[in-house]
C-alpha cells in the first residue's frame with residue numbers, strides 16, 4: 366500500500382498539463398538497464414531505447430512524465446530545446462546523478478562522474494589543454510625553442526599522420542584497381558585511440574606498433590589490447606559486486622572465473638600503461654624539461670597531482686583522481702569519435718551524392734591528394750574550408766548521437782517550459798511543468814534531434830545542408846545536444862571536430878566509399894538497416910558498419 370501511495374503521489378508531481386506515461390520498471394540509468402538497454406523496455410513500451418520521437422508524437426508534447434518503480438522517482442522525459450537549455454545552464458538546481466556514473470570510477474573519482482566543487486577542480490586542471498588560444502604543446506628540446514601551437518592544430522597534425530599510416534596499410538593489402546572491404550569501427554577505434562593517446566598524453570605510437578598484440582617489456586598486454594579489453598568488460602565489472610572480484614583472486618569460481626580474471630587483468634594492464642605515462646611526464650616536470658612526449662593535457666593533470674595540498678588555486682588531484690581522469694579521457698576521447706565517424710562512413714556509402722560534395726570540397730583545397738606529414742596541412746587554413754564536411758559530421762551526430770540520453774536530478778523545486786503541439790505542428794503552445802526537488806529529468810537527446818519543431822518534417826532524412834547557415838537560415842543550435850550543453854558540455858568538442866573533419870575529408874579524398882559487395886544487390890532500405898544498425902553501449906555502438914573502399918585515381 367505504501368509503495369502504491371508513493372507511486373501515485375509521484376505521478377501527480379508534474380501537474381495536469383504534462384502527459385503521464387506510467388511506471389517505468391527499470392531506472393533508465395542504473396542497475397541492469399545499462400546492459401538490458403537493447404532489449405528492455407520492449408518495443409512499444411515507454412522508455413524503449415530506439416523509440417526516438419515517437420512517444421512525444423503520440424502524446425503531442427515535448428515532455429512526458431513517468432515514475433520509476435524503484436524509489437518512486439518522478440521522472441520527466443524531455444525533447445524540448447528550451448527546457449533542455451534551462452537544465453544545462455541552471456547547474457545549481459540540475460545536477461548529475463553521480464551514482465549513475467559509478468561505472469566509470471574504476472580507478473577513482475574523475476571529471477565525468479563528479480559534481481560541484483570536485484568537478485570544478487577537475488575541469489579547471491584540464492581546461493587549458495583544450496583552450497585553442499592558450500595551450501602550448503612543446504615540440505623541441507629546450508625552453509628557448511618552445512614552439513607555441515594551438516591544441517587543435519596538433520590534433521589535426523596527428524590525425525593527418527595516423528590517417529596516412531592507416532591508408533598505407535590498406536593500400537599494401539589491396540591490388541591496384543581493386544577495393545578493400547573493412548569493418549569501419551575496427552579501424553576507426555584504432556585511429557582515434559592513436560590520436561587521443563598522442564595529442565592528449567604524448568604516447569606517439571605508429572599504426573603498426575599499435576596494431577601489434579605483443580606486449581612491450583614489463584607488460585602483460587599491449588596498450589591497445591588493454592584499452593579495448595577493459596572497455597569490453599566495463600559493465601561486467603560494474604555489475605559484479607566487489608566481493609566476487611576479491612574472492613575470485615583466491616578461489617577459482619565456476620562460470621564467471623574466466624571473465625573475472627580477464628576483467629581484472631585488463632584493468633591492471635591498463636593501469637600499468639597509464640602509470641608509465643605518468644612517470645615519464647613526472648620526470649619531465651621535475652627536470653623542468655619539455656619534449657614532444659609532454660602533451661599538454663597529461664602535463665596539466667600531472668602537475669595538479671604534484672602540487673601541494675594547500676595550493677591557492679585548489680588544483681590538487683590525488684593519485685587515484687589522476688589515473689581516473691586519464692582513463693576517462695582515453696575512453697571519452699576515442700570511442701565517441703570512432704563510433705560517430707563509423708556512422709558517417711556508413712552514411713556516405715549509402716548517399717553517394719553527399720560523398721561527391723565532400724569530395725569536391727576536398728579537391729578544391731587538396732588538388733594533388735590528401736595531406737601527408739611530409740606536406741603539412743594546417744588546421745587554421747583548411748578547417749574553415751571544410752564546411753560541408755563539418756555539416757556532414759554534425760548531421761551524423763544528429764542522427765546517431767553517441768550519448769543518447771543524459772539524466773540530471775533537480776535539487777530544488779522549480780518550473781520548466783515545454784510545448785504541446787498538434788500532429789501537423791500547425792499549433793504549438795508553451796506550458797509550464799512543475800519539477801519537484803528530487804525528481805529526475807531525462808534529456809532525451811535522440812528524441813530532441815528528431816523533433817520536427819526544430820528540424821522540419823524531413824527529420825528522418827540524412828541532409829547535411831541543414832547544418833549549413835545561409836543569409837536566411839541559421840541552424841537551431843539549442844536543438845543540437847550531441848556534445849551536451851552549458852558548463853558540463855563536452856570539453857573535447859573542438860578536439861573531436863578537428864579530428865573527425867580531418868579524418869573524414871582525408872578518407873573521401875583518397876577513397877570512394879561504397880556499400881560492401883554482399884549488400885550490393887539488396888534494396889536501399891535493407892542496406893541502410895544493416896549498415897546503420899546500432900546497439901546501446903558505453904556509447905551508441907554501430908554493429909554492422911562494413912564498407913568497401915576503392916582508391917581514387919588522383
Ligand code: HEM
Nearest residue numbers: 476477697698701702705768847848849855856857860861
Ligand atoms: C564525437 C565525439 C564526441 C562526442 C559526441 C562527445 C559527447 C560528449 C557528451 C554528450 C558529454 C556529456 C556527458 C555527460 O554529461 O555525461 C561529453 C563529456 C565529456 N567529453 Fe566528450 N564527446 C566527444 C569527444 C570527446 C573527446 C575527443 C574528448 C577528449 C579528448 C572528450 C572528453 C570529454 C570529457 C572529459 C567529458 C566530461 C566533461 C565534464 O563533465 O565536464 N570528448 N562528451
